[in-house]
Amino acid sequence: MTKYKDLNVPHRTIMTPGPVEVDPRVLRAMATPILGQFDPAFTNIMNETMEMLRSLFQTENKWAYPIDGTSRSGIEAVLCSIITPGDRVLVPIFGRFGYLLTEICQRYGAEVTTLEAPWGEVFDPEVIINKIHEVSPKIVAIVHAETSTGCMQPLKEIGEACRNADVLLIVDAVASIGGVDLKVDELKLDAVIGGTQKCLSIPSGLAPITYNHRIEEILLKRKSIELGLRSFQSEPSNDRIISNYFDLAQLQDYWSPVRLNHHTEATSMQYALREGLRIVLEEGLENRFARHKLNERALVAGIKAMGLHLFGDEKHKLPVVTCIEVPNGIDSDEVRSMLLEDFEIEIASSFGPLHGKIWRIGTMGYSSRKKNILHVLAALEATLIRKGFNVNKGESVQAAMNVYDENKQQQNIETVVIGS
Incomplete structure (x- = not known):
């Protein structure tokens, strides 16, 4: 007889900036029987999820799918897949999670320039735009909704400036997606990372992302270099993607009709995401x-x-x-x-x-x-x-x-x- 009792957790009213209460319909969906990840019934669920994510992100992007892992996994997947050592990255920081973006970029060898605003304030877009002209970065990585300070950074002028300067704009929208209007295409955002455990009311464990053709071009170029290096058994190159699990080039093959056998899918979490998105679009x-x-x-x-x-x-x-x-x-x-x-x-x-x-x-x-x-x-x-x-x-x-x-x-x- 086991000494451990049945799981019996207290029922809380969760009013934090995440995680939040999970919608009961999502919890019911998670009890759905498991399917094999290449079962046509499951790949149809994957396709529907991608379609609903495009609606959530208000984008025409081809690629919109979840990364298996918490929100941080989506941030890391996007950044590690486009950063090569020595790339210049600009990170405007107005709270805790700007420091996280900085650390991730530095871990993958980027030369990071930061701007800092007092906690409780956001940036005048002109300050960031002037720094873009000064630094000429490859990437600007910025938080949209900073939960540590309760502030939200305006993005419209920054998106315009980045596109005009041929700079990639990567946005952490973990806390805002599904609760705040964020038009990815209209704002000219190149890649956006969301989270399930906040405004979508799904358990933590997936990170919905979307990215456009500008990002995909980098992924395909690096994939081509990677394949070439394998053919010639060459030494590692700066153009190779360090992470296997977070390699967006492989992950987009997994989510495409190619169905690359990249990892074993978190089936129940995919059920949760599909139902959570259905609830959002139904409302x-x-x-x-x-x-x-x-x-x-x-x-x-x-x-x-x-x-x-x-x-x-x-x-x-x-x-x-x-x-x-x-x-x-x-x-x-x-x-x-x-x-x-x-x-x-x-x-x-x-x-x-x-x-x-x-x-x-x-x-x-x-x-x-x-x-x-x-x-x-x-x-x-x-x-x-x-x-x-x-x-x-x-x-x-x-x-x-x-x-x-x-x-x-x-x-x-x-x-x-x-x-x-």
């Missing part, structure tokens, strides 16, 4: 973005009504992550612990210079619901009262409900106008 992208904005407005109204202050530049606030300054005299971790223990709610702290100074509340995907917004506001108010902070009692939930009521009235007006 409609515009409706989904509007839902995230509505719940953000309600949360922000409640936070301010409570007497708390937002952290960072509100003009460039990330709609799916709200950062709140921890009041003087309040222990950040004690509040988070009480929310978890007494209310079954998880919110996040932050990293580095912001650890213990801000709380981060995620309103992503399935977690972005009216019930959750009202629940977290009521629980945070009650917790702060217990911790001795002088909140404006009873006002936070009412302020949030006012936002929902106003939205409902606006929808009724629009319905009447359309109907007339």
Whole structure:
């Protein structure tokens, strides 16, 4: 008789910037029986997934598929497949994950130039554009939505400048894809990496990516060099892709009709991704973005009504992550612990210079619901009262409900106008 009991985890309301609550329909899909990865029924699922990913990324790119692994695997797969030692890369950093892009590029031999903005701010695009002209990089790698600071970087002018200068623009959209409007083609983004565990409300374990013909040309050139070197049994070349698992040239063959036997597919995660994407497209992208904005407005109204202050530049606030300054005299971790223990709610702290100074509340995907917004506001108010902070009692939930009521009235007006 085993000493280990049945798995029985607590049911949490997860309001962090990821992972978030998984949609129940996705969990059901993951219980679907396993198929062989070359079974026609499964390869049809792969084809449908690619088609839905193109819609999610709002792109006409040929290539849109997931990398098996967490979001970081997608970032590394894209970067290692296009970087050769000595390539110049520009990384604008305005939070924790810009440093991650820098480290990955350096590990593959790139000569990295960085720009840094204070945490809580984003870059004026002209600052980045001027640096592009100064450095003449092969690649600009940038985070779109920085969850460590709750800020979102405007990309339109940067995309235009990179295309005009024949520079590749690689974008980490892990925290924004599926929750924020991101038109890949219109913004002239060459490669974009998403994540499953945030606005898509799928477990962590896949990294959806898309890239255009400019990236593919590099992949095919390096593949040709690789094959040539194998034929002549030559010494390793700087043009060879170091990673086998993250080699996009091989992975696109795996996802193409060639069906290269590159790795054993994470079948249940593919079921999850397909169902998660189906849910997104069923809701409609515009409706989904509007839902995230509505719940953000309600949360922000409640936070301010409570007497708390937002952290960072509100003009460039990330709609799916709200950062709140921890009041003087309040222990950040004690509040988070009480929310978890007494209310079954998880919110996040932050990293580095912001650890213990801000709380981060995620309103992503399935977690972005009216019930959750009202629940977290009521629980945070009650917790702060217990911790001795002088909140404006009873006002936070009412302020949030006012936002929902106003939205409902606006929808009724629009319905009447359309109907007339």
